[in-house]
Amino acid sequence: MSKPAIPTTSERDLLVFAIWAVLGFAGLCFLLEGFSRDAYLVSLAGIAAIVAGFAAHIVINAIFATGFRPGEAALGIGTFGVIALAFIGGWATGGLSMSDYWSGLTLFAVLALGMPIYLSTRYGLRGAFSRFHIRPADSDTAP
Template sequence: MSDQQNAPNLDRGILIFSIWAVFGFLGLGVVLEGFKRDLWAVSAIGIGGIVLAFVAHIIVNGIFDTGFTKGETALGIGAYGLLGLVFIVAAADGGMSKADYYSGLTFFGTLAVGFLAYLSTRHGLRGAFSRFHHKAGDQKAGDGQAVAR
């Protein structure tokens, strides 16, 4: 691939890494600080930082006229699932304080609502549903990839 073809993807990559290195990690730190100090408000600020990183990520995607890459989607869903599991196990264990519990709910609730809002604004309500729901006839012969309507 030539340099010129590579450039937009690389430029996008640099921006995405920069955004998450700053807002993502700082936000994560503040969320953890909230858990440590048992303060919902502090965790909420951290969640705000992570949401800000998502918003900036989506803006960059918009500028480069693209969506999340497969790797980003896998990483995002994987991290969400893993953290969700940890939260559920911790909540079930019963050792969580009230502030921690509400912080966790705010975190996962915000991300879930944000994810749905993203899908519906990017693909429309029906399109967002079709991202998950595929009829058998949508299967392309040979390549095995689903075609979203």
């Protein structure tokens, strides 16, 4: 009995696009609606949808035996930076209500915790640490 073939990358791309089109935009809509109505629970529903999209993306990556592509990682980090700058700008000008403030902090906390959780599940704790820690070539010799 032969192993089933791994689907092509165009199928993966289509699945990832479909996941983010549904969960990502729904999460963004709920998040923005929560900000506009000062409703923390509505914002929390948006954050949950964004986390569900991220989790579904990880599942798709596992099915296709791949990780995040460089473009996907750059888009995620860039989006995080833009949202962080917008949040800091709103905080600095005093334009955030307490609901908006806590919604933003919740979003950043969840996204910041998501990165080490993803790395530890993808590479294991030792492998995740070795992704950041690089030992110099001459560290094996004693001084």
